[in-house]
Each structure stands twice: as C-alpha cells, then as structure tokens.
Amino acid sequence: MHSTWSRRVLLGGGASLLASPAILRAQTPEIFVGGPASPGLTDILFPRIERKHGFKILFEGTNSLINLEKMRSNRARPTMTVTMMDDPVLIIAEREGVIAPLRGLDIPNLADVQPEARPRDAMWANWCFPAASISYQTQNVRTAPQSYAEVWDRKYRDKVILISMRITQAVVPLLAATTLATGKPMAECLKLADEGFGKLRELRPNILQITTNPPQAQQLQESGEVDLYLSPDSRTTLFRKSQRAPVDLAYPREGTVAMPAGVAMVKGGPNPELGMKFINELLDPDTQALIAGTFFSKPTNRKAVAPPSLQLPELIVLDWEYFADNRNRWIERFEREIAAR
Amino acid sequence: MTALGAPAPAAQAGASSAGHLVVTGTSKRFGAAVVLEDLSLSVAKGEFVSLLGPSGCGKTTLLRCIAGLLRPDAGRITVAGQDITALPAHRRNVGVVFQNYALFPHLTVAENIGFGLRAQGVSRAEAAPRVAEALALVRMGEHADKPVTSLSGGQQQRVAVARALVVRPSLLLLDEPFSALDRKLRETMQVELKHLLREVGITAIFVTHDQEEALVVSDRIAVMNSGRIEQLADPATLYGRPVSLYVLDFVGQSTRLAGRIVAVEDGVVTVETSLGPVRAPGRFAPGSRVAVAVRPEAVTLGEGVAGANRVSARVSEISFLGSRTQLHLDLPAEGEDRGVVELPRLPEGVQPGSRVTLAFREADTMVFPA
C-alpha cells in the first residue's frame, strides 16, 4: 500500500500546485474538484463540461477518506469547490461541517433528480447509481444466477471471492445473507443486517478469499480461478464485459443494490457559481445519458434516457447514514466471524 | 611426551621398509596448467624432509594432496603401507600446520588444541589431560584460556603445532610455518620446532621457499621445479653436489662462468671461460656449451694449492658479513656469469677496483650443461 500512498501524496501535491497560481486563475475561470480516480471523468466527462461552460476543471483523483481529510485540514480556507465521494463519507463530511447543502442553490436540474438520489433533503446529490449484485464468470457459469441462494451452493466450493467489509460494496453479500436468513425483502434488510452474519458464515467453505485488492480479484475471476465475485459494481463488471472479458452482472430476484456516487458543494469553497454550474451539468439529462454509457450506471435524472445497450433493473437505494453509523461494528464482526480462520 | 610421542596404531600396522610416506607417480593439473608431473617421493619414518622451491613449483599442491585436501589426478599415496589416496582428509590422520596457522578464532587456546580430540570422539574428561600435556609441551600452559586472537605470532605457531600433534598424527605437514614470523624469532623458532618434533619422533614435511630454513630444519631436501623434484638429497650433498644449475642457484651462492669444453681427458674437462681455462671433473663432449661453478668458501685469494684453477678478476663490491667477508667480482659477460667469493678475513690492500687472483681446487669445481 506504500506505493499507493506515495502516489496519492504526489497527486495531492501536484493538484495543490496547479490550484494555487493566481495568474492562471485571472485568465480562465477555474474550479478545483476532488473525487475518485476513476477512468471516464477527466478524459470524457470533464472536457465536455469545460467546452460547454468555458471554465477549467482542476481535478484531484483520490480515495474518499483521503479527500475528506484534505477538506478537514483546509476547513479555514478551502481550495476545493466541489467534492465527489461516496455517501457514507459524505455523511461524515456533513457532520464535520465541511460541505454545504445543495437545496436552494441555483441548480435547476436538481428538481428532476429522483428523490432517493437527493439524500438528507438535498444536502448532496447522487450523480449516478452504479449497480452491485453478483459478478459471474461467463465461461464457468453458463446461466446467470437467479438468486443469491445459489452463491451458497457447494458446487462453488473455493470459487467465490468476497470484498472486504472495509470496502463499501461488501454490503451486498451481507444484505443477501440477511434476506436469505430472515425472508425479509432486501430493501428492508440493512437495519436487520446483524441477523445475516450467521448465514454469511455458512458461506465460508465457498470463499476462496476476502479481498482488499479488487484489481487482483478481478484478474482472478477473468482468468477463471473464481466463478463468483461479490461484489464489484457495474462500473467494473460491465466495463470489463464491454472489453470482452468473460464476466457479467447477474440480476438476482432478491434485488440489485445501488452504490452511492455523490457530489456536494464544499462549504466556503471559491467560485461557488462555477460549482453550481458544474453540478447542474452533471445532472443534466443529456449529460446523464453520457454518464450512464460511460460509467455503466443508472442515471438519477428521471428525464434522462439510458442508452439501449444498458438495461439495468430497478435498484435498491440504501440508507447510507445507517450504514455509516454501523460500518465499524460490521467490519469487526465480519473480520472475526467470517474472515478469521 | 609419551602421549604425543606414541605413534598412532594405524602407523604401526603396515609399516613397510619402502618408507613411511610413499608418493608414487602423482600428477595434478588445474585446467591446462600441470602443477604436479608424475612425482614420486619416499620419506622414512621420523625423517624431516623439506619441499623447497619458488612459488608455483607445486610444493603446496603436493602438501595438499598428501593431506587429502586435494585429490591427485593420477598416482598413489601411502602412509605406513596404507593406501590413503582415496581417503578424505578427516580420515587420513595426517596433521597440518597451516601458513598463518588457521587457528579457530572463536575458540580459546585450550579449545583449539582440544578440537581434534573432541572431533574424533574423545570425551571431555579424557581430552583434558592430553590438552594440558600438549600445552606444557609448547610452553603455553598459562595461556590456556586466552582467545587465540590475543596471542603473538610465535605463540600462535606453538598452538598450531600443539593442535596438530595432540591427535597423534602419523605424519605432520608444515606449510611455510615460519613465514609469518619476523627474522629474529624465525631463527629461534626453527631450532625450537626441530627440537620439539625430534623429541616427539614424528615424520615431518616442511614446505618452504626459504633455502636457509630448509637447510636448518631438514634431514633431506627435495628441490622442486615445475611440478617435479629436481633433486632429493641431504643438505650437504645438495650444497656440494647439486645436480643442475637450478639447484645450484636455489641453494646457496656461487661463482659461475659460462664457457665451452676445449679438452677432455680421464674424466677431467677443460672449459674455456671469459676469465681463461678452468679444469673440472666431468664427462662432456668437446665443444659442448657448459657452465662451471664453485661455491664461495672454496675459493682463496692468491696462488692456492698446486694444480688449482686460477683466474684473475676485478673486485666490484665488498660486503662485510661479520664472521666472513664477501667479495663481488666484476665479470666481462655480465648476466651469464656471476662472481661471489667468501673469505674468513679480508686481506690487506684489497678494495673495490683491486685486481685479485682467485684459486680453487679442481675437485671443488662443478660443471653443468648450459
């Protein structure tokens, strides 16, 4: 992980260097945006916004927690205007008082965004919903799993990889176990999740590994070493599928979960009017269609039309505040009851 | 002394009249280089033999072959009649005193000496008195518990000798045992060690490049040249009757003149040299190119005895050596000829540049093919 850290430090240093020169700022208006280092943002999405609105976007791609740490230490004189991060981290940001609500700002497209994508009374907005369920290896698993119960089938002994509870997507197998254990609909299962651990424990013979290194797990699945992987989201699985990798996303009858992808205004950030333009553009129906195709995710603006190639089912949107409040406990339980030998 | 002096049982078993150590037709090559060439050597029980020669002559290789640290390509080595050619070093019972001694730096003096006994399975209790005896033999008793790294060179040598002797080897090999000592100490130790080994009654082989050392410690000396033994003889024979120019030059000094045989009669040849005719006992065809030589102390100044060889030469340098004085001669054919004369006393009037007449007996004059 050291190499990752140093890369982040470099990126961070580079970004703050880019952000500071006053000369540049005087010529073209610009804003500083923090967000995940995922492909598609700086090469496809941002150039389109820059062309359309005539300002420059300085982007720092980093992990949500590091991003939050930066906002916290720059609280007195924020340099960042907009932050893109996962909802569980945005909840901490809200509590820390480093983001400002979107409600009441000049963001017309916000009205068309589905209510579940405007959490906490539009404190922030979800600019898309990546989908997460079961990623399966299409050469080894000929028909897509119809139910999460199939993951427990002994024919998948040593053929399943789970994501570590430290990574948000791990909520999917936990919810699946809970719905199988309680019989309650998956959408109601987050608050019952502690009842799912017993069922998840029964999955242990099938678990080859619990990964903190998703690229390694992805490679193992594509090579056929594992059949099922719970759960990278559609941004990875469907993107790899489009690149002809032998993986696909199953849509089990219990449901498919929406992963959080939020965008918020930094409290007291410079050039707020550009920030509003930026967020409004992210939520624009045409941009949303582009986002859906680029990030293999469900658009959140009800007027947006996803490309015909992307047919995602209705997604279950979770209460990420509840998740954020219970995650540490679940990490501990997960490690002791599921991961430990 | 008895514990150390008693020969090992193996040594008694097959003792043969041929010799205690017999090396037969031994060859060794490293890649293209022939280091030992069909070499044979026989050493009697209790005898001290030196392997003498310049570096690269094969003397250390021969020692390592006898010790079992090298395997010869051909030939046979026996000790007390037992063929040890194929035995590994630790099964040969051949002791070695290494150059620089190779004392184990992590052990004390007593532990170093006891090492071989313990390695051969002698119990601690049985080993202790033998170690003490060996320590006493080399007068190192008071240093028993010191680390060997704190000892002087001479003390280290004594420990190395005691370490090798305490296991009662059937043969002791010593590789340049005095080279690490300064000159004064070396001379003392040579005599001391010879005396000690004689007392123990062991058969010993010294490897050395120092002719004086070889003359002091050995009963016989094997002068080695390019992997062969050029001459094996007692010191007096080696000095007085060297078989070749190589041996002549390696052991002692001499006056030597190149020349050609001009007359042959009754086993006496006359050689025409740059200083005139010289007569010597020998059998050569007339016209052969030869070198005549005479040892420094066989030469007198003046007319000498009747019938002696006489030549005249100029003195170039005079060296006073205490008990004797050395004259270096200025010879016409420098390089090929050389002149060294030793006198008990320098006659009056002789100084560098003086012309002197040298006389030496025909019988003391040697002739070698050039």
Next chain:
Amino acid sequence: MSATLAAPAAALPPLRRRLDPMALLALPGVAFLSVVFLLPLLLLLWSSIRGEGGFTVNGYVRVLGDAYYIGVIGNSLQLGLITTAGAFILGYPAAFALARARGYAQVVLFALVFLPLTVSIIVKSFGWGIVLRRDGILNWLMLNVGLIERPVRMIFTEGALYAGMINVFLPFMVLPIYSVVRMIDPRYGDAAATLGASPWYRFTRVTLPLTLPGVVAGASLVFSLAVAAYVTPSLLMGDRYMTMSMVMAKAFLNLRDWQLGGAMAAVLLAVAAMVVVGASLMQRRLARHGGAA
C-alpha cells in the same frame, strides 16, 4: 546517555577525550531520523494513551485483552518465525554459493538475489497468481509429472503466503550472511578436516559458529520485517490472515480509531525492539568470543 551524565565527574575521562569527533558523523542521520521517525512515533504512542478524559490504557486493554487480537499478534509472530526459518534454510547455502562463486557465476547469482528486490510486490503478487492458480504453471507441472491427479488449490493458502514471504525477504537473510562468509578463511575448514573432523562436525563447530553473527543479523532483519509485513499478507491472503500491520491500517484508515491503531503499533514496536535488542546482545556476546575475526 543519562547514565554517563549521572556518573560522578571524577570517574569521567577528560572532556576532550569524551567528545569523539567521529560521533559528529552520526549527527545528520540522527537529525533525519528524529524528524521522519521519532516524531511520528511519539505522536503515535501519544495517540494510543489518549482517551476521552485524558490518559487511558483502554487501547492496550482492547488489544491485549481480546482473544481475537491476541490471535492476530500470534499470526504475525508465526508468520515472522516461519519466514525467518524458511529464509535461513534457503538463504544460508545460497550465501555460501554466492561467497565462493567466481566470475560470471557470481554475477548471475548476485542478479538472482538482487533482481527480485527491484520488482514491485504488486507485480509479484500477480505473477504468483499465474503460477499458483488452478490452471497455473505449478498445477500444470505437477499434473504432467503425475504428482497429482487433479489441480489442487494453492492460491490464498498459508503455504502460498509463507512461500511468498520467504521470496520477498530472502535477500535480507542472504546478504548479511554472505558478507560474513566472504571474510572467513577457507583454511579453517581445511584445518578442522586434517584434525579428523567430519564434514558435519566441521559445519556445526567451525562454520556455523563463525557465520553466526551474519545469521543473527539476517534473522533479526527478516523477522522484524516479516512480523510487520502488511502488503504481502494482504495481497496473498487478504482479510483471512490478519497481521498486526493490517489491524493498524484498518484502525487508522477505516475505523478512524487512533487509540486501537496506536496501541497495536506500540505492541508491534515492542516485539521488534525485543528482537533487535536481543540480537545485538547476542552479537556482542559472540564478538567477545572472537567472532568471525
């Protein structure tokens, strides 16, 4: 240091003698380490004893009073010991080969020891995946040789973890031993042989004692690196084999629980310090006996 200062003045040598100018050479290193190592370390230890109402040992109670974390500490120690033992068994003969090799052979052996250090652990972990997986090279080989009838699972097993750890840390065992072996006169072995010592006796009574300083240095280096390992176990085993460092990473990055992370860091530091201090005491004892001269 404080002991020196507290000693009676009369017992001290003259002041000029005490201030060895060579000691000044250590200053840049000491200053550098104070800033990049000592300061963060003190902050870390401070965070481990800071609670809601001031000083607390709660962090240590949580670590040392919890069977799960005791198990994690056990995992780390086990990993450290097995890695050290494996690296010794493979590295000791390798160090000899390296020290005794000449010419091209030595260059090749050096490359074999050093080049793995230049390959990132991330890259290595992908490589191991290719070797160890069900249709990987190792299974293919064993199937074709007839050792096994169907592919066996090797990936994400403890065996694979130990193999990977030994691979990563082997150079740190080989180099210190190599540097000691290089200094040993080969005639010590010859001398022992001519005294009647069998090869095994020579090894245990001469070679091993003389190389022990290198072994102690290599083993303490490998053990303290392996016991603190984070990247290799997390790549080769993931959450199923938690080590102390993985708990620390989790505590600081995910749980934002500085008390837990700080306390675990202090335990790890104590373990490593015991090893380093123990090793240097052993070194000094060996040095008094003469060591490798």
